[in-house]
Amino acid sequence: MAKEKKEQWYNNRELFEMICDLKEALTETTTVVKKYNNLRQELGDLGVEQKMQAKEIIVIQADDVKTRAIAEARASTKTTIVDYLIKLWPLILMTILFILSRL
DSSP, rough: OOHHHHHHSSOOHHHHHHHHHHHHHHHHHHHHHHHHHHHHHHHHHHHHHHHHHHHHHHHHHHHHHHHHHHHHHHHHHHHHHHHHHHHHHHHHHHHHHHHHHHH
């Protein structure tokens, strides 16, 4: 059994080579993890940017709706005033004629 243990154990050179290989693999793994983390950060940044753009679009749409509502209200008010004037025109004309006849 002692002979088997000696055969399984590595010499210093083999251990050194294994450690160098592990060091290289660890460096590659660290590089890959950093790239992955950067991609995750970029993806998160894009998500935040898209949310901000969506909010801006909502604000623009809300402003557009408000502008349309105001325009419609103004048009409606103008129409209403014109309608009242047309309906009341005979009364206004009679009042003006009455006042002029009294002068």
